[in-house]
Amino acid sequence: MAQQTAAEPRRRFRHWRFRRAEARATLARQLSLSLALCTVTLSANSSPAAGSPLTNNDNDPHPVSDSQLSRPDPDHSSKSVLNGVNTKPTAAAAAKTAANYTIRAKLDPDSHQLKGQLTLRFVNGSSKDLDELWFHLYLNAFKNERTLFLRPPSRSRSGTRGKHWGFTDVHSLHCQQMGPTDLWQQAAPHSPDDPNDQTDIRVPLPKKLAAGDSMSCEIEFLSQLPNIVERTGFARDFHMVAQWFPKLARLEDNGHFAHFAFHPNSEFYADFGDYDVTLNVPQAYVVGATGQRHSEQTVDQRKRVRFTASRVHDFAWTAWPSFQVRDEQVAGIQVRMLFPEGQERNAARSLAALKFTLPAFNRDYGAYPYPTLTVVHPPHFARPAGGMEYPTLITTGAAWYSPPWVKGIEAVTVHELGHQWFYGLIATDEHRSPFLDEGLTSYAESKVLTSRYGAGSAFGGLGFSVSRDAYSRAAAAYAAHTGNIAWSADRFPNFRSIGALVYARTPTVLHTLGAVYGREKMTKALSAYTRAHRFAHPEPQQLFDAINDALGPAAADNAELAITESGWVDYAVTQVSTRKLHAPAGIFDKPGKRHTVTSPKKTTEYTNRALIERRGTLRFPTQIRLRFEDGSHVDRAWDGQGRYWKLAHTGPSRLVSAQVDPTNAIGLDQNLTNNARRMKTARAPRLFERLTYWLQLVLSVLSA
């Protein structure tokens, strides 16, 4: 087998070279554009964006000051582990408010319909003139069983389909700069190349919208909520309202809209914007939503609740008459817990999880910039609405009797909170690179849970513990050869595959990099990445660049290979031997005479040998631990570059065993059970004893 050279992984960078160049160009474009447009939402303390509905809306009786909408990042000067890392956002990271929404919507609780008027103020922040708009009508995914989302075999993550169909009908679209024509008349009837799907709709513009120009459009729409599918819809009188309005696809800097039909494996992608949403609901309903509650008026048994949110890229809300409410300040954030009666204990556990997680995430990934966070615990009959993230609003869920040793409610709370960074602030394309949001969130989640609960971070009690990392590692190893972490959402065969590769293997890659190259460096890398791309839309390359800067090129090579090319590794000790050292036998010429040694003198030393192999494409430096009969051990470092290493060691004691990676740093190691080899195999008395005891217990119960 040919040995790989160290130069080999470098070639893989070619694949990214174009993207890197593109990213640099993008950065430059954004910088110049930002300056040109005097985009004033660059930092948290700047004045509101031009065209923002929050300041320019003449009809707004309650203008909102910017200080109400955003909080400064007190952590920008944080020392902690970030010494030497630029924690200030770059120009690319600054908010570029490109799609601002003012929405008025009325909920009919009986038909579960929403009538809405939407004002969209849109800035063409790209480098090209636009002749089209692309809208996502996500609720159309639930219109019938022929949509991309529901057509057999349906592979949706949650919910049931079919009882009540959902849709969004756009009744009209008028844009000021495009004349009086109803632009929706010209809208495509369906998603591109898919006559059965209406979630991705192109609207041609009668005239071009120049780069840097803005446009204001009025949209009338009617949304019918489905019974809860994929975390949106209704169940009885509970409403989880997400992906509910016609939403402009994200305009990339190159002038293309990042649009896609709603796929069951996929989540979302959109531009940052300011949202001003007034919801009209029956008076008895308790409403929770993205952003800040700005005002509430009651008229004719109905109430109008106005929410505002600045620099977010989505708006979701919930309405249910039976919500219990608990408000609390956590790390300076106004947290509102909404939960059903009987779920008080889980709400408290969720809140406790926020209390230890928010400061940790603020420190590691930059301060949470919004003043509010709403945590929704759906009722039991709307369980599929749980476990989802929206800007400043997350949904959780757990059985009310969930025992303390199962960390389900904590895990889902920490995970969804993590999305406030990896999705909310670092707004990557969830359709194209799901690992950037789900993978990094899972890493952040497991890091916090491990630091909090140690070995019992997934389950800890009854004398038994399973850690979150161990669980992820096993799933990651299971899926190692089944696909690619960096696939777009629609390429995964099912959600199980996403679970194993994206949710489990990504954190395993990052944990391995941290354990091998330095955990503090890994923290630095993600700190730099999250702070540099705050309020921006980075791509995988930006993550690899951050890893390269903080951990070095070898780590970046491994990261890139593991994530984009299904890289894997299996270290194994395949042979061990030990032999008493003796002087060499044979014929030896010395000056003036020839000396023959037939029975060489034995020494008191032993030659101990081990053969260590590295299978797979990743190369991590590691340690080999040799253990000896006298109880001592020796650790030898291996750079892990070659395919194998013939290790020889001379010492006073016989070899007992050789073990590669004795500290289990390489979580990506495909098989942990071949990491060691003994001279004499070991028995398993503990295992036999425990299995026998358990079976005896079963037999006792059966014949009790």
Next chain:
Amino acid sequence: MTGAATSDPDMSSPPISSPPISSQALFCRQLLLPAAVLWGYRASLAALATLPLSAALASTTAHSPTGDRPLFAPGGNYLLETLRLVKTPLMAASYAQLWLVVGGVVLGLIPLGFAVASVLDNGRSASKRFVDAIRHFPRLLLLQFTSIAAYMAVVYVFGSLSAKLRDALRNTLPISQADITTATFVLLGALMALAVGMTHDLARAGVVHHGHTAKASLRLGIYALGSRLVWLVGLRLLTLFGGALLVAVTAALVTKIDVHQSGVWRVIAVALTHQVTLLLVAGLQCVWLRGVVLTAAAEYARHHISEPPRSVVATPLPSS
């Protein structure tokens, strides 16, 4: 603890005449011996059945420098890895062993029959009691099938009803209240299952001690359960919860001993702790069985069931 301690205070004149015998000998013969037989049988069967499973799992730790210790490490990393890698052979071995366990459970009626005969015996030799247990095996098996059918009926009825009840209650009550109410109903089902089990044991006593047919023994069991319900339920719950408590305390103790750490003494200590616990659990079962036998005998006396209790009549009294 002695068998006498379990006697119903209501039964002032024991229906089965007992020869004069020291309480120590009584303890050994009527409690320790049957408990040891039950424990020994289960231990042998379990060891036999788990051998291939532990061999499959042990193949992954054979070269581990610390043997099988990593399997017990906090966090479960190595354990999950082992299960992932040997899942297929483990499942195959488990399936094969399942039949051994099922067969073992069926044959386990013989040591159980021996225990029922021994908990209140008036002097028959152990070998004779054992031969009796073998002779009663077909009837005990028939009772076993009957009780399994009854268990299944209880599970089916209460399972389906509780699901409907839960759905109905969840529509009207807060979820925790609805579930607690449903759980109360499920508890009722558990009590029904407990009653099936108790009747089964009473019937076993009828077969072993009175030589009844399975049908007659069941009738006897139902009568006996009805007449001594509170006492029987109390004794049953006491012995069951006593066993559960023992197992829980053992689990805590074993966690403290922590076989993940080095030291052969830990393995020995854990094995001893486990086996003593299991012996005590078997002992508690014998305490219960003694109560059952006494009750069945009292019920026999009360209803004048035609068939004479064999253990009384057919057994010659030992010469003292």
